[in-house]
Amino acid sequence: MATPHWLFGDQLGPHFVAPGEDGPARNAPVVMVEARSVFRRRRFHRAKAHLVLSAMRHRAAELGDRVRYVRAETYREGLEKAFGAGGLTVCHPTSRAALRLVRSLDGVRVLPARGFLVPLDDFRAWADGQGGQRLRHEDFYRWVRRGYGLLMDGEGPAGGRWNHDHANREPPPRGARTLGAPAPYRPREDDIDDEVRRDLDRWERHDGIRFVGRDGPRLFPASRREALAALRRFIEHRLAGFGPHEDAVLAADPVMSHSLLSSSLNLGLLDPAECVERAEDAWRSGRAPVNSVEGFVRQIAGWREYVWQLYWHFGEDYRRRNALGHHAPLPDWFLELDADAVTARCLATVLAQVRDTGWTHHIPRLMLLGSHALQRGWDPAEVTDWFHRCFVDGYDWVMLPNVVGMSQYADGGRMTTKPYTSGGAYVHRMSDLCASCVYRPDERVGKHACPFTAGYWAFLHRHRARLERNPRMTRAVRGLDRLSDLDALLREQKRRAEGPP
Template sequence: MSPVHWLFGDQLGPHFTSTAAGGTPEDTRWLLIESKAVLRRRRFHRAKAHLVLSAMRHRAAELGDQAIYVRAETYREGLARATGTDPVSVHHPTSRAALALLASLPQVTVHPARGFLVGHREFADWAARQSGRRLLQENLYEHTRRSHGILMDADGPAGGRWNLDHDNREPPPRGRATLGAPAPYRPGEDEIDEEVRRDLDRWEREDGISFVGRDGPRLFPASRREALAALDHFITHRLAGFGAHEDAMLAGDPVMGHSLLSSSLNLGLLDPWECVSRAEEAWRAGHVPLNSAEGFIRQVCGWREYVWHLYWHFGEDYRHRNALHHTASVPDWFAELDADAVEANCLSTVLAQVRDTGWTHHIPRLMVLGSHALQRGWDPAAVTDWFHRCFVDGYDWVMLPNVVGMSQYADGGVATTKPYTSGGAYIHRMSDFCGGCSYRPTERVGDRACPYTVGYWSFLDRHRSRWESNPRMSRAVGGLGRLGDLAQVIQAHHDAGDSPP
């Protein structure tokens, strides 16, 4: 009897089928299960549901007769229909819920995780060597580059510095609506996408499954072939211009120089090693500057690896951390991606990007969406769930450390040393959003007071006692004493409540 190996919907690349437990890839049957229960439990972005289902069905088509494709209400039901109680192998899944499910299934053998550069045991050994110090991203990044020989010159980092982030914080070029980078790779749809869209329409109509956001045309790779084409296009045409403006935002250019490869990495269509090695090869060949290559490599083998391991290292309790005691509900206009209800140009623009595509790059996520949620005091667990559901590259392991740790500071400084929020001045400096907006970034009171400026100072005052002892925040807190209109600012923030800015 041929061995059966289960491929979850984010384990779709060849590195998950290159070797098979109990057999060779050639004689293994590959099981993929569509579970409607996943879509019933949460209101996912429609484009995300489309992408995942399209990717799974494309993978099944690639595997041909070796694929066992089951459409079921639950994973448990699908597994029983496909294999009964026969043994099944699977690689370590990417969520705690999936791992708990596998632990309850006696016929399933779980093998080590794939799709990451640093294994669980290697990370545990590294963490133990930190001798009680904070587990810093920059230290894991250095370890990963050393242990894998990534962007190294002899025993040191290429160019003499591990991190070139200082070179990658340029504001957008003034007077231009776009960065001017070559257009990103976009795939074409096929008959599988047509089938997925018909199924989603029917489930909405007949099965009570609902979504947020808009679907179509599909903008992100759903097959290995498309993912490789996207990687090659980025390295060849876009990586050179990525670095300097990595943190910049333009209303007319939501993609800027970014790779758009996160969804392909998180579906397992690409392996991180091939991404970082291609970027390094491009730099060594003289095709891209070092700051662009290093900035991209740091995203893949620095922050992505760090977030993955924090998710498992800190345990389930991390999900419930709420150091700032924020409990306000996420308002309906935000939950429904109702960008048209928002007057503030930055938030309306970014919310519309999420509504229309299920994606925006890391700075709008952090400094527009996340910052607003933090200033308003929304429940970090609800904010995490929103990011998980509404982004095509969002998974539990991705969003939990990113939102609880970095965006909402709900872990009290485990992942970051300061909260990532700002007044309107930062958004004005790093974007063109403020031009034509009803609000003014420098104004704190009155009809034209910027919601982010009002929110920032109110947030600092609300948690003043915490920030006074934070070396990276004490100077900002000191500025509160120089605001003669602070009481008006706080009242304006209070009056805003849950209404869209």
């Protein structure tokens, strides 16, 4: 009998069981373990728990008699129930904790990672070849494009540019409530979803497992069939309009033209190669402009791959980085996703989106939720855990570099060249969230002072000694010297630090 193959809950696509060089045996029996201990350790968003369990059970139903699906308290207990002390193969897990687990088990052979474009060894070779220089995303992205022939015209980039950000950073259309994009794919729930919801209800009532957020109708794919339908819908109807407003925010249109494919990619339901290849085909056939296609390819073949690689490259100590010395705990209103407690319209709107769906796109994550945490000096490890728990596409490998490095600048600039935070002027320019808000983006002090504008200057003041040495921050820091109301601003910030903005 072929050696059984173990599938984690984020290894659900056909490419995780397909035989190949150093892959699982052809038609190997499959074991899947639904471990309740995962949900005891962290207070996950209920919609995320629902999606993961639904996806696992849908995959088990697809595999039929080939799979042994075990529900247990822990992975160890589940594996013992499934196959006793027999040997197993497993594709390289996506977290350090899971990798430690599989390496601690007798008879488990770890196969190379799947679900990513670049093998880990190839990245290490590329990183070693950078001569000790900063591992810049732009350099990595171009290397991937060249190496895999993605969106290339001969030796040069399609459209004559590697980076089309200049065309992809437009503010929202003036006066528009929505972008007017075709609706995204949304799945229909089935009997498996009903079963999952009943189980989650029982866990909360009787097993002491707690969740946060709301679990409405499932919004994201839980099967390969649904994920492919979502990909087709995006490529055919939404990709063309994706690029120009990918950094814009509209209160009544949280999804804009975004693909909503991150959860499907991170569950392993889609392979990144098929996503970028279909996007490139849309450009070559004239169905989508190059700036929109490049923006999408950059997200998947660039940033997603980059984050995955840095998670492993930076090492376990990276999660403890706290270069700015931020130790404030996350307040209850943030932990509970209590959008109704927040006065600032931008934060209230985005926090409500997270509460209700477990998702919001990258700009609210970085420039609202993350920026506010940075300005308030919240502990970066706690912020990372919050993002991991509260987003349907959040996993350790996703959130650790994105939050510690990109969002909270806790690595002191190892990943990015400057902190990503701003005053209210940026929020006002790139969104309609400042309209009808009691706070005003151009006011720093007083009852109408914007929490982002005041918070930005307080952040620069607090870290002036470090930031004024950063060439990308020098001009901003020197702006502190022109503020006649800085003392008043700092007093107000100290007084308001405990409560919601």
